[in-house]
Amino acid sequence: MSSVIRSEFRKLTTVRAPWLLLAAGPLLVVAGITGLVSSGGNVHDPATQRAALAHTGLAAVFTLVFGILAVAGEYWHSTITDTYLSAPRRGRVIAAKLAVYALVGGCAGLLSSGAALATTAAWWAERGGQLQLSAAGTWLTLLGGVAANCAFAAIGVGLGALIRNPAAAVAVALAWFAVIEGITGQLLGSALARWLPFYASEALSRSNLQATARLLPQWGGGLMLLGYAAVFATAAVFTTLRRDVT
Amino acid sequence: MAEIEVRRLTKTFGRVAAVRDVSFTAPEGKVTGLLGPNGSGKTTTLRVLLGLVQASAGEALIGGVRYDRLARPRQMVGAMLESTGFHPGRRARDHLRVLADADGIAARRVDEVLDRTGLTAAARRPVRQFSLGMRQRLGLAAALLGDPRVLVLDEPANGLDPGGTAWLRATLRDLAREGRTIVVASHVLGEVTLTADHVVIVSAGELRFAGPLSEIGDTHGALESAFLTLTS
Numbered sequence: 456m457s458s459v460i461r462s463e464f465r466k467l468t469t470v471r472a473p474w475l476l477l478a479a480g481p482l483l484v485v486a487g488i489t490g491l492v493s494s495g496g497n498v499h500d501p502a503t504q505r506a507a508l509a510h511t512g513l514a515a516v517f518t519l520v521f522g523i524l525a526v527a528g529e530y531w532h533s534t535i536t537d538t539y540l541s542a543p544r545r546g547r548v549i550a551a552k553l554a555v556y557a558l559v560g561g562c563a564g565l566l567s568s569g570a571a572l573a574t575t576a577a578w579w580a581e582r583g584g585q586l587q588l589s590a591a592g593t594w595l596t597l598l599g600g601v602a603a604n605c606a607f608a609a610i611g612v613g614l615g616a617l618i619r620n621p622a623a624a625v626a627v628a629l630a631w632f633a634v635i636e637g638i639t640g641q642l643l644g645s646a647l648a649r650w651l652p653f654y655a656s657e658a659l660s661r662s663n664l665q666a667t668a669r670l671l672p673q674w675g676g677g678l679m680l681l682g683y684a685a686v687f688a689t690a691a692v693f694t695t696l697r698r699d700v701t
Numbered sequence: 702m703a704e705i706e707v708r709r710l711t712k713t714f715g716r717v718a719a720v721r722d723v724s725f726t727a728p729e730g731k732v733t734g735l736l737g738p739n740g741s742g743k744t745t746t747l748r749v750l751l752g753l754v755q756a757s758a759g760e761a762l763i764g765g766v767r768y769d770r771l772a773r774p775r776q777m778v779g780a781m782l783e784s785t786g787f788h789p790g791r792r793a794r795d796h797l798r799v800l801a802d803a804d805g806i807a808a809r810r811v812d813e814v815l816d817r818t819g820l821t822a823a824a825r826r827p828v829r830q831f832s833l834g835m836r837q838r839l840g841l842a843a844a845l846l847g848d849p850r851v852l853v854l855d856e857p858a859n860g861l862d863p864g865g866t867a868w869l870r871a872t873l874r875d876l877a878r879e880g881r882t883i884v885v886a887s888h889v890l891g892e893v894t895l896t897a898d899h900v901v902i903v904s905a906g907e908l909r910f911a912g913p914l915s916e917i918g919d920t921h922g923a924l925e926s927a928f929l930t931l932t933s
């Protein structure tokens with residue numbers, strides 16, 4: 456098992472694309488917070504500070520795509536054949552990818568949270584606000600954002616193993632993110648909508664984009680995302696085990 | 702004990718039977734040529750043997766064991782398939798290191814197989830810069846990485862220049878002489894007569910011949926006429 460994990464790490468460290476993708480996370484955070492402040496966010500309002508820091512969770516869109524490419528990218532480049540020749544017990548490959556991608560996704564989230572904190576501090580200093588590091592929400596917001604980055608990387612691994620075409624998998628994920636979940640949420644009503652994955656992620660990362668929705672508590676959102684990751688991972692393992700590689 | 706045994710193997714994709722009740726043995730220390738027209742079931746047979754495709758019936762064993770039961774698969778079986786791909790941005794040496802890591806093979810072996818396949822000078826170039834022949838050599842390097850007892854190669858001469866083809870032939874003969882079991886699927890009958898001891902001929906998913914090449918005659922002409930008769 457450890458050899459499969461080592462191999463997965465080496466796959467990541469020997470190509471550039473995943474790192475460019477993950478680097479987009481902190482950039483999105485910096486841009487998002489800058490936009491929030493320059494569009495008139497009040498730096499004296501604790502809620503604005505929380506909203507700024509909550510941008511960490513938005514970077515999870517990149518760890519999701521990063522995760523999708525773990526398996527779907529291998530099908531795209533036909534490297535999956537060699538991967539399964541090395542590890543014919545395919546459950547191990549999926550498990551190793553889940554572990555490695557969740558860890559790297561979490562680290563990317565950590566960088567994004569650092570970027571969020573630094574950008575917020577810089578803008579608050581510039582605008583004469585007082586950054587409330589000791590406020591109860593500050594660290595929980597950052598922590599939730601990091602956890603969301605980690606969870607979406609794992610969800611991506613499962614999704615990319617289910618939909619092996621990377622473009623299709625990314626399109627499905629982004630369509631769900633941008634459109635489908637919102638509509639589904641409206642159909643279900645806010646009492647049920649809050650159980651959906653991106654509502655759960657908003658609860659976890661405290662980034663209430665859809666302020667009308669009644670969200671789960673932060674820990675509840677975290678558990679729901681963990682559940683989604685587990686469901687996708689299980690489905691991925693079961694469909695992967697017997698599928699012919701041609 | 703590292704012979705290959707295919708026993709009453711059948712594989713259907715939907716309603717199409719790609720392989721029907723095929724049995725043959727590839728003995729140790731010999732090169733076995735697996736021949737057949739396009740779509741005859743050669744590649745499917747090799748994929749079942751390597752655990753990439755599930756048999757519908759029957760089995761394919763390596764030294765009496767199914768591929769997915771091998772503890773260190775690359776150290777028992779080296780394989781090169783036509784569909785094996787490379788990440789275009791990964792350097793050749795890194796590609797081999799990824800594979801070595803997965804099977805607990807020492808990094809020293811990576812440099813050895815690069816040397817053996819004549820890729821040392823190109824080792825630090827990304828695969829996107831490689832010609833077809835160089836990719837083929839890299840595929841062979843990957844197959845040789847675990848110093849395996851068994852080699853399974855699908856059209857290994859594809860894209861090699863005459864020098865590369867001669868090198869491949871000599872390499873396969875050497876490897877067989879060391880007691881390894883070698884199976885080569887190929888269209889190039891002339892090449893098979895120069896390298897193979899045994900031949901297995903399949904057509905439309907069914908076995909047409911399995912036995913020593915000498916039973917057919919080891920000239921290109923004899924093999925070609927036998928091939929055309931058996932597969933028509």
